[in-house]
Amino acid sequence: MSGCEQALGYVFQDRSLLERCLTHASIARTRLESNERLEFFGDAILGAAVCELLYRELPEEAEGELTRIKSAVVSRTTCARFSRDLGLDRYLILGKGLGGFQSVPPSVMAAVFESLVAGIYLDGGFGPAATFVQRMVQPEIQRVYASAHGDNYKSLLQQYVQKIQSEPPLYQLLDEKGPDHSKCFEIAVQLGERQFTSAWGPNKKVAEQRAAENAWHELHGLPLTEPTTDNAE
Numbered sequence: 001m002s003g004c005e006q007a008l009g010y011v012f013q014d015r016s017l018l019e020r021c022l023t024h025a026s027i028a029r030t031r032l033e034s035n036e037r038l039e040f041f042g043d044a045i046l047g048a049a050v051c052e053l054l055y056r057e058l059p060e061e062a063e064g065e066l067t068r069i070k071s072a073v074v075s076r077t078t079c080a081r082f083s084r085d086l087g088l089d090r091y092l093i094l095g096k097g098l099g100g101f102q103s104v105p106p107s108v109m110a111a112v113f114e115s116l117v118a119g120i121y122l123d124g125g126f127g128p129a130a131t132f133v134q135r136m137v138q139p140e141i142q143r144v145y146a147s148a149h150g151d152n153y154k155s156l157l158q159q160y161v162q163k164i165q166s167e168p169p170l171y172q173l174l175d176e177k178g179p180d181h182s183k184c185f186e187i188a189v190q191l192g193e194r195q196f197t198s199a200w201g202p203n204k205k206v207a208e209q210r211a212a213e214n215a216w217h218e219l220h221g222l223p224l225t226e227p228t229t230d231n232a233e
Contacts, residue, residue, distance in 0.1 A: 001091070022092055024092060043074075045126070046117045050074055053130075083110065088109065117132065142220050154208060157169055165192065173185060186207065187207040187210075197211075
């Protein structure tokens, strides 16, 4: 159980509650002793935590856009992926009919994620449950939001920066390489005194988009997806 708690980033006061969160109906003596009721409750807590985060993070978006993002983030496919990312399949308590599967069905993986959200809520309150949920979903929210805006990170960055400071982001040309007909450019975003990870591109427009993506990800605590070099040698 301690390995599961380490993966969750939360230590249960009631270990029997954690065990019930992980117990599938296929092995429980009765369905009431499985995680099915917790799954039902956890779905509501998950939705509330995601809605709170969306309301705070995207103050200029209308209800329709917030609903669209929420639907993607709390889908069973996404919840199953969260469970696999956390390695929860190692801690599931399953009956023989499921325990022999090389890969636990996505529906079971989604259910255990929602069950654990409920378990953390019942054990520690809404604060710890929301913290756990928001840690998991924030990168997914940013991905879905960016995808809806055509991955125009310059525009996303501009909108975000306007909320936190009056000065717009500056795009600094740091280097350029190659012959005139095939140059590569290195550009970094500058916000005040902070300079973000630079990016290369085959022209300034592409380099600026990649640099904006790096800045966007760093501001939101997300891993970088763009290489810092691009035919720069």
